[in-house]
Amino acid sequence: MPPYPANFVKFLGTAGSRFVVSKQLRASGGLWLRLAEQTVWIDPGPGALVRAYASRPKLDPESVDAVLVSHKHIDHANDVNVVIEAMTHGGHRRRGVLLAPGDALYEDSPICEYALSYIGQVQPLTETTVYRLGDLTVRVAARHDHPGETYGFLLEGGPATVGVLTDTRYFAALAQRYAAAEVLIINCVLEDNPDHRVYHLDRHDAERIIAAVRPRQAVLTHFGLRLLEAKPWEITEAMGQRLGLEVVAARDGMTLEIAGKAE
Numbered sequence: 001m002p003p004y005p006a007n008f009v010k011f012l013g014t015a016g017s018r019f020v021v022s023k024q025l026r027a028s029g030g031l032w033l034r035l036a037e038q039t040v041w042i043d044p045g046p047g048a049l050v051r052a053y054a055s056r057p058k059l060d061p062e063s064v065d066a067v068l069v070s071h072k073h074i075d076h077a078n079d080v081n082v083v084i085e086a087m088t089h090g091g092h093r094r095r096g097v098l099l100a101p102g103d104a105l106y107e108d109s110p111i112c113e114y115a116l117s118y119i120g121q122v123q124p125l126t127e128t129t130v131y132r133l134g135d136l137t138v139r140v141a142a143r144h145d146h147p148g149e150t151y152g153f154l155l156e157g158g159p160a161t162v163g164v165l166t167d168t169r170y171f172a173a174l175a176q177r178y179a180a181a182e183v184l185i186i187n188c189v190l191e192d193n194p195d196h197r198v199y200h201l202d203r204h205d206a207e208r209i210i211a212a213v214r215p216r217q218a219v220l221t222h223f224g225l226r227l228l229e230a231k232p233w234e235i236t237e238a239m240g241q242r243l244g245l246e247v248v249a250a251r252d253g254m255t256l257e258i259a260g261k262a263e
């Protein structure tokens with residue numbers, strides 16, 4: 001089994017709607033990101049811990065430096081408690097950082113108070129959060145248009161700036177907020193969202209954003225049922241050809257190497 005690259009994102013899940021998550025048509029363990037010698041677990045949904053241990057090579061939760069939660073919905077935050085227990089050696093080694101919206105920490109929180117006490121630092125997110133984690137900067141790119149307090153991120157450091165555009169309804173400023181992303185990961189739940197009625201992006205929104213940002217690599221993930229039925233890998237291939245860019249559909253367990261700009 002080859003070791004992981006120095007900088008990478010591992011997709012511990014690519015499920016994006018209630019149905020896809022509850023039937024586990026795709027896994028829902030979130031993103032494991034290693035960048036600038038920091039390890040960040042983003043949105044550990046149901047099965048996150050299981051998916052980390054089942055990965056080959058195995059991913060060790062005790063190596064996680066930070067847990068980053070975009071919002072408190074179950075597909076993004078369900079396994080935060082078990083991840084915290086694992087990364088703190090069952091609460092015996094107080095360490096690490098948890099970054100999450102205030103409404104995921106204090107009001108009707110899915111995170112247990114005793115688990116919060118295991119974490120080295122709890123950092124509530126706001127629209128202007130810039131958090132330094134060693135040589136990695138975690139920046140809130142935007143507050144999203146999604147029920148509850150929801151944020152998307154830019155992770156800066158190492159060979160590339162990675163944009164993690166989490167759940168949101170489309171709005172005009174989105175592309176500009178993620179303009180710095182050289183690698184752009186987009187939660188694209190829907191096949192089609194007429195009149196933007198649902199609080200998620202569809203594939204047309206994703207294409208519009210990618211066309212404006214023009215990242216080196218774009219990845220669609222967090223798929224709903226209709227989009228899965230429409231074969232996301234075919235959608236991204238056609239999209240990539242139209243845009244002249246590398247666009248891929250994430251698969252469960254996929255490792256995406258974050259590399260520097262080719263000379």
Ligand SMILES: [Zn+2]
Pocket residue numbers: 016017073075076167222
């Ligand atoms: Zn979601």
